[in-house]
Amino acid sequence: MRDVNLELASLLYDMAAIVGDSQRGWCYKLAANAMVGGDRDITPLITANTFKTISGIGPTTDRIARELILDGDCGFVERAVRESGKEQEIARLHNLRRQYLSRAAVREILSRKGAPSRARYRGDFQMHSIWSDGAETLESIVNACLERGWSCAGVTDHSYGLSIAGGMSMARAV
Numbered sequence: 001m002r003d004v005n006l007e008l009a010s011l012l013y014d015m016a017a018i019v020g021d022s023q024r025g026w027c028y029k030l031a032a033n034a035m036v037g038g039d040r041d042i043t044p045l046i047t048a049n050t051f052k053t054i055s056g057i058g059p060t061t062d063r064i065a066r067e068l069i070l071d072g073d074c075g076f077v078e079r080a081v082r083e084s085g086k087e088q089e090i091a092r093l094h095n096l097r098r099q100y101l102s103r104a105a106v107r108e109i110l111s112r113k114g115a116p117s118r119a120r121y122r123g124d125f126q127m128h129s130i131w132s133d134g135a136e137t138l139e140s141i142v143n144a145c146l147e148r149g150w151s152c153a154g155v156t157d158h159s160y161g162l163s164i165a166g167g168m169s170m171a172r173a174v
Helices: 004-019 023-037 043-047 059-071 075-084 087-097 103-111 138-147
Strands: 123-127 152-155
Touching: 004 023, 004 059, 004 075, 004 087, 004 103, 043 059, 059 075, 075 087, 123 138, 138 152
Parallel strands: 123 152
Antiparallel strands: none
16 A cells, blocks of 8 residues: 555655755654555545645645655655755664654544454554553553463563663563
């Protein structure tokens, strides 16, 4: 599945990285956040010429979006990245965003038949106990999981390196 919203957001984040901490950079980030957080695929808005009605979308973002939709990529941003000399930084940022999904993509996935649901959960792999910043004991967590009919669980307490979150010390871990 192609996530056009995320593709556009990524291009806008690239532009923000190129221009740096400036009014333009802030505007690119604002537009990128609107793409990631938008509830629906932007493609129909672009083809219907109503894309600029989204708050934070200006002429340059509209241009980038049109190139992306019509050409499948964006020469404008590719040129800007090349000319900025920040290819390595941009590539590093792309790597960080590689597994993200936009809100529109998540909504589409969840609307599919057989999509994840609370009734289909078999476990939780991100829980904290009183050993760091959680409120429950390990025994309480295990019992709650069993009551829900879960077959697996993962407790992810913070380590000593994150003392602000109540991470346990190495001595406590032993």
